[in-house]
Amino acid sequence: MKAISIGKRYEIHEDSLKAYDKLPVNTYTVRFDKMSGFYLEARSRLAVTEKVYGIHPEKADKVLKAFTMFERNLGVILSGSKGIGKSLFARLLSAKAQDAGYPVIIIDQYIPGIAAYIESIEQEVVFLFDEFDKTFGSVCPGANEADPQSALLSMFDGTAQGKKLFIITCNSLYKLNDYLVNRPGRFHYHFRFDYPSPEEIQAYLTDKLRPAYIGEIRKVILFSKKVALNYDCLRAIAFELNLGLPFEKAIQDLNIINLHEECYNVTLHFHGGRTMTAKRCQLDLFGDDRPERVCLQDEHGRDQLIVEFDPRMCVYDYERHATIVPAEALSLDYIEYYEEETVAEIKKLVPDYLSLTRAAERNLHYLTA
Known part of the structure; x- marks a missing residue:
């Protein structure tokens, strides 16, 4: 038998009861009981046993190094579409954190009052919020309750004893609170994951x-x-x-289906280096019943010609790192709206190949190099 006291209250427990000055290094999940309140449930330690593709383990080392240097909480956002490595990187970072001596606590559901419970843990700990945009962004607060994400803001800012490393993964940035994105004082890092190259x-x-x-x-x-x-x-x-x-x-x-036409950036490359382009064209490159026609513009934004091609003629060019259609598979229809000299100059250009690149989201980070 074990007897413990909390203030004037005494409780009797089994001999298996153990008391710790600090939370042991392990992986836990936050749970809640209506009678006893919040508690941590131990689970198997996070580990990455498979080869990692598409993400950079050195970024995990960078985060942990920064955490040791920070005198306050450190936040990391991992964003991108489903299935491209966010959760795997979160596991990798968490496993490295455990190897460095930090317990890892997983938050997989929103529970009113959870922010206060997290702040009560006065120890350097890693908190992992997987699919944060779903668990905290799709919850309707009850009467007299704060928005789930807003309720966490002061916690993320906290400088209380026992700084925390907060990791959140999300599929949709638009479901994150405005005070989380573009707030490096609150979430220092934002790693954006793209589809495999x-x-x-x-x-x-x-x-x-x-x-x-x-x-x-x-x-x-x-x-x-x-x-x-x-x-x-x-x-x-x-x-x-x-x-x-x-x-x-x-x-x-396979459950990989053609639900809608994709958008592509189309570029016609001529011998000599000149190009004409069309941005974000909706094309169906899987159709076999009709050719695709795209109106191309010159460097001045003028419509100069229409290129027609059979999507089945697309090949991937390893040297150019692009999907191309060879010149011999192209049909050109010139727009004779401009002066004769301009049209004649365009007709003298000799096509080399047509390149197609899937139009991706704009780059979220500022590229200055």
Whole structure:
């Protein structure tokens, strides 16, 4: 039997009761009981046993180094679409934190009063909020309750004893409170995760495919230039290819479907280096019943010609790192609206190839180099 006292209150517990001056290094999840209140439930330690693709482990080391130097809480936002490595990086960072001696506490649900409970832990701890935009951004507060995200703001700012490392993952930045984004004093880091590049797809599938099916990788890379593929998609594709199916058949049965036309940036490259472009064109590169037609503009923004091509003629050019249509597969229709000299000059240009790049979201970070 063990007897413990909290103020004037005494409780009797089993002999298994243990008391700690500090929370042991482990992984915990916050739970709540209506009778006893908040408590931590121990779970298996976070670990990354698989090879990591597309994310940079050195960024995790950078965060932990910064945390040791900070005299206040440190926040990290991990954002991007589903299935592209945010949760894996969060696990990697959490595992490294545990190796460095920090307990990790996972918050997987919103519970009124949770901010005060977190602040009551006067120890250097890592808190992981997975899918924060869903667990804290899609909750309607009750009567006389603060918005779930707003209720956490002062906690994120806190300088109380026992600084905290806060990690949040989110799929949609637009569901985050305005006082979280662009607030480096509150969340110092923001790592944005993108879809796998051709080089990352090559590396991943080379590791996952049997030697007999390595030749299918080119097809997958070409497909990825038309449709965004995350690592969940690549894992499923690798499984199907290892069954011996060619990519053309494997993709037909997978839960990867053509729901809508994608937007592409289209560039016609001429011999000599001149180009004409069209931005964010809606194209269906999987149609086999009609060609695609795109109106292209010169460097002055003037519509100069219409290029027509068969989407089935697209190939991925490893040297140019782009999806292209060869010049011989293009048909040009010139717009003869301008002066004869201008039109004649355009007609003298010799096409080299047409490049297609999927129009991505604008870069969220400022590039100054």
